Every structure is written in C-alpha cells, then in structure tokens.
Amino acid sequence: MSTAPATVEDADAGDVAATLRDAPFVRVVAAANGDALAASGVLARALRERSTPFQVRVDPVPNPLPADGDDVALALGVTGGDLALPGDARPTSVGAAAAARELGVDSDPILALAGVTAAGRPVGDAPSLLDAATEQTEIERRPGLAVPTTDPVEGLAHSTLVRGPGSGDPEQVRAALADLGVPADPESADRRQLASWLAIEASAPSTRAAEAVERVLHPYATPERRFATVAGFGDALDAAARERPGTGVALAIRDAEATRSAVVDAWRGHARAVHGALSDATTGRYDGVFVARVADGDPGRLETVARLCRDFESPEPTVLVVADEAAAAASTADDGLDAAMAEAVRAVDADGQSAGGSRWATARFDDASADADAFEAEVSRFIAAFRGAL
Template sequence: MSTEGRVVEPAAATSALESAGFVRVVARADGDGLAASGLLASALAASETPFQVTVGRTVAERTERVREPTSQDEVTVVVGTADATTAEDDRLQLAATDRPATLEAVDLVRELGSTPDPVLALAGVVAGGSEPGAGESEWLLETARERGLLERRPGVAVPTADPVDGVAHSTRLCAPWSGDLDATREALSDVVDGDPDALDADAHRAIGSLVALDAVGADEATDAAAETIGRALRPYATPEHAFATVGGFADVLEALARTQPGTGTALAMGHDVHELALEVWREYGRRAHDALAGASTGRYDGLFVVGIDDGPVEAVAQVVAASRSPEPTVLVVSEGDDPSSDRTGSDGGRGEAAIATREATPLGATLEGVARELAATESTTDGDDDLEATAGVEYDIGHRRGYLRYDLDNLDVDESTIIATVRERL
C-alpha cells in the first residue's frame, strides 16, 4: 500500500492545469486541506477552468476518487496522500506532512498567475501546525498587513467577536470551563460585561491573562499547556473578515473539514456560509470538551490513552496532546454506538481512533502498519496493477496526527487491541 504515487513536478503541474478542460480537486479532511483546495478553486475560477472539489476522510476514500475514470483533458489534484492506482498515475499531489499543503497550493496558484487570499492561506498555515508569518509564510503575513487585512492585538485567537463564545468552544485551548458557555461567562464576568464590540485593548489583554491562568492552572494541565496557550494569545485580528482572527478561522476550518466538509469547501471558496460554519464549530468544540470531561485515561511509556464513549476523536486527541498529556503521543479511542461528530449517521457499527503527537516523527508508517495489523489484507486488481487494501480498516495521516476508522461488526477489534497495536508501532 504505497501512498507516494508519482507526483508531477511544479512546471508540469502548471502546464497541466493551464491546459485542463476540467480539474478535480480531492482534499484531505482537515483545515489545511480545505484552505489549500479553496485557494486552488479560486485560481481555477479566475481562469474560467471548470472544476469540482470533494473531501476524502481517509486515504482509501481519496484513492477511490482518484481511480475513477477521467477524460483525456481532465486533471486530478490530490491534497494529501492517496494510494498509487496505476504505473501511469500522473495526478498532481500536494502531500507533504512536514509542510502545510496550503503553502504548496500557494506556490501552485502563483505559478498560475493568480494572487492567493492571504487570510485564507494564513488560516491554512495555522491549521497545518505552523505559526502565521513563520518561515515561508512571512510574505503572506506582510502582504495581509500591507493591505490592512490583519492587525496584531491582545486577547485570544477565536473566530467570534464575543470572546466568551469564542473561548468556550475553541479547540485551540483547554480550561476548566471549556465547552460550557455559562461557566465561561462566569469565569470572564469581571472583564466581559456588555457589548463585546466595545472591548478595548486593555479588556482584550485582561481576557487573555484570565484565559491563560485558567488553562495553565487547571489540575490536569501539563507543561505543554503553557506553550499551547501562548500560541493562542496576541492573535492576528482580521477587522474586515467574517471571522475575528486568523487562528479562529483555522479552528472553524478544522471543525468543518471533519463534520460538514461540503460547507467547509464552500467557506474556503469564499461563499457566505459563515453563520452555519460557526454553528458547526460551536457544536464540534462543545462535544470535544464534553467527551474529554467524561473520558477514561491510561498512561504507558511514551503513550497516553484516552477512551471516550462518543465525540470527535481527532479534536480530543489534539486538545489532550496540546494541554493534558504527560506523554508526547496521545491515542484516543471511541467505540460509542452513536455516530460521533467526525461521522455521519450512516457510520453506525464503526469504531474510531485518533493519534496526535508533539514530536516531529512522521506518523504515516505507524498508521499504515496499524491498519494492516488490525485487518487482513486482500489483493484487488485494477488494470495491470495490484493494490493492497486493508479490509474493514481505513486511515488518514496529517501533520503530527493520524486517524483510524474500523468496522466493529466484522472485525474483532476493541480498545485493548488498538492500544496494543499502536504501542507496537510507535
């Protein structure tokens, strides 16, 4: 099962897109993938090239869409990894996991003669695990500032003008009141009283201080919590944008990618779906923090395990790795009967697990190995190539994270099996 494919060089990619009669973009289900696909879609629209954007939750889903028959002038762009399907697989692939796919998309968009939206691009960079303005994204930050699209201010990186609403539902931080709007309002009552639009710099600074103290001072907080909350403070505000800050925009993209990817795609393409997007984001954050509040935990050498009944496993894994785990790598396992926020109602009978890590070690080989071990592999033939597939198990990989989805009805897989298999592969 190779997820490398044959990636076309940048010059050939530009030529292929410029001559394409139709472009299919198949994106990874995370905020970085949505931002990258949105930037590409805008460039294609500007050149009047017909296109379609879809989001694949797993490597297998994206592979299936790549495998679909194409016409002679049709080009496929994969944001993320997908299995090679044929020896002549010439899809364009933005697949780096050590660099946000958004930055690869920015390079491609500029080669096509378009100007990328710097706010969307920076939100994708944040969702991809990097700091806005760091390294290759510095020029994007400077461009946004020169155009008056960004300004640095005190406070916390949230998508809403109301800081109570923002910090209560954020998955970029974790405090004792996270997920509970009333408790958050009480915690910030000495600072936030009245119209949130009337808050000045001093008020935002006080809010940031209170949130940081509560996040770092929580009983379960680890040393990593200080670094995590530090990244959420002094945000880049976006006064002309529908979302209040770049970091908040990234948080919304992450939630939509895993719950309502169609809405997320529309948002990344610039459509007016902001209110719906915020509703989805609130529910995603609430469920993540609720799941964590009722979770069981176990500690192993190098691995911290969190068991939840139901909830968005990747959000929980990222929150725990960033603020709650005494070990560098976190495994979250959910085998609830009800579909989680990462799933649709048709996904009953499936278990989910997610891995998040603070280390820079790539997780691709780990996830692929775990998937192979959890299920017997079978060979299928597509043309002249053999494509190995894991029966009943699908996975995905991203920046310092991984996702597993497995069939509970047909596989003998439980939490202990997942834990043992992951420990063997780490």
C-alpha cells in the same frame, strides 16, 4: 490510467501548476482539516478563474487514487492521487497559494493564512502572504484571543485551539468572565486581561500546554473581514472541515455571509462535541503513549480530541484516541503515526482504512466483536499493535 506524471507525494508549486494548467478536469481530495480546506479553496478559486472544471471532496480518512484518463487527482493534506501537497514540510495552504501564483492567479491571502494557523504554524511563517494581506485589508496584531467572532464568551467556550476553564460550556465561561470583570464588548485592556488569565489557567498542566496556548493569544485581527481574527478563521475552517465539509468547501471557494454563519454554527457544535468527549474519556497511560477511550466515533472529531489531549492533558508525547469503529492519533514528534495506525487497523480489520502523516493519523474499521469481552480484547489488540509499530 491518468496521463499525469507518476504520483508526486510532495509536489512543489511548479509541479502543481504545470499539471493543473492543461488538465481537462481536476478532482481535489482534501484531508478534513482547516489547512487542507483552505488550500482547496485557494486552488479551486484559481481553477475557476481559469475556467477549469473541478470537484472538491473533504474526507477525515482520505484515500486519494490517481484519476482516469487525462483528468488529474490532487491530494491536499495527505499523500496520494496523481500529485499531492501533504503539508508535512510546510502548510498545504502555503503550497497552494504558491501554485495559484504560478497559474497567474492572486489568491486570497487571508484564506491562505487561516490555513497556515490551522496547521499549527504562526502567521509569521508565511511572510509573503502576510505582506499581501496587509496590502489588501486591515490586519493588525493585538492583545486578546484568536477566535472567529467578537463575543468573548462564545470565543473562549468554543475554541478548539485551547482547552481551559469552561471549554465547551458557555455558561461557565460567562461566569468566569463576570468574575474577571470582562464586558461583552471588551476594549484593549479587557482583552489583555482575558488573555493573561487564560494563559495562566490553560498552561497550568504542563510546559507543553504553556507552549500550545500561545496559538490562541495575541491574534492578528481582521476587522474588515467576516471572521474577527486570522487564527479564529482557521479554527472555524478546521471545525467545518470535520463537521460540515460541504459548507466548509462552499465558504473556501466563495465567501458569503450565509455560509459564514453556517461555518460558525459548525465551529460551535464541533467544540461542544470534542470538549465533551475529552471530559468524559476513559484514559490510560503507557510508555510513550497516552490512550483515551471515547464514545464519539466520528474520525474528524477524534483527531481534534487527540490534538487537544496531546497539547493540554497528556503526560506522554503521543496520544491515541479510540472509539468503537474509529480512532485518531496525534504526536509532538515525527513518529510515523500513519504507518503505526495502518498496522493497528490491520490487527483488527483487514478491510479497515487509515490515513495520516508523521504526526497525525485517523482510521475507520468495523467492530466485529460479538460481546463486550470480545470488544475489549479487540481494542487491546488495536492499542498493542499501534504501540508496537511506533
């Protein structure tokens, strides 16, 4: 049994620093998202600076347990462990940066800000981190798109911050940009034109889409860093956490060009997978819930599908994405999706796993159905249990 304090489900910076300061070993369990991944990098760098041994694991359906003995289990982006920074009240990366300061270590503010944007918050929500970033490197807000690379075709085709014309399809984007006259190396006026076009095209479905598209517009550019913009860095971290968590952890802990290339590859692959899954989804509308049935059963990918569907396609405030043995949900409000997902999993698999928060949830479960009819009945039970628990 850990000798750390009883589980603190939403620790403040002082709690985290006090617990980590004398820990002989720290086991970090992070949710598979860009905010939690950035937070794990911030705290891992602080622990390394203090010569404290640690391990970082990223899981799309995390279940952090308290550590044994004097070791400490720290949950990031989810509750559990000995203490947690779940990211509900504020981005996990903001709490991690504050804890690092309490430990006497100055974190990389760009990494932490990337986590803030991955959490869906604007950079301006973390003014102290923005001030620190401004002191350390060139950072400026400019027209254009919040993407990790300087190539506008690659950026628009592979962004998971927006769903618009050509999402997941570089050739379609290339043709659209050619029609607009946007060159491969755009100037300020070209970036402004591209952003204006995307704002119109992506916001057409709904008011919610018009609000969501703001995440990818008017970015904070970081020309001296390995990623072109702060939010683009956050998007790449989010994709890496879901596609190649080991690579994502390596980049978050120790910035290197080779790792950066692998993270960008993960970002491209993730975007193609999630936009393709959403394009091919079978959908159904219920009172308050929009359901999308997809073939891809990766829980990390499903969470991105759920978020994009919620923001750009769903007429309902809550989206449930279901595959054969996995599911994910996203909501615009604090609807207790973690509890609803847990109830849905119990309805089909007593040994299934789920995780989440008030606005997101993921799950893994076994498909024990013997035939197609039995499988459809099981999916119907899952959906009904989820809706009933909201």
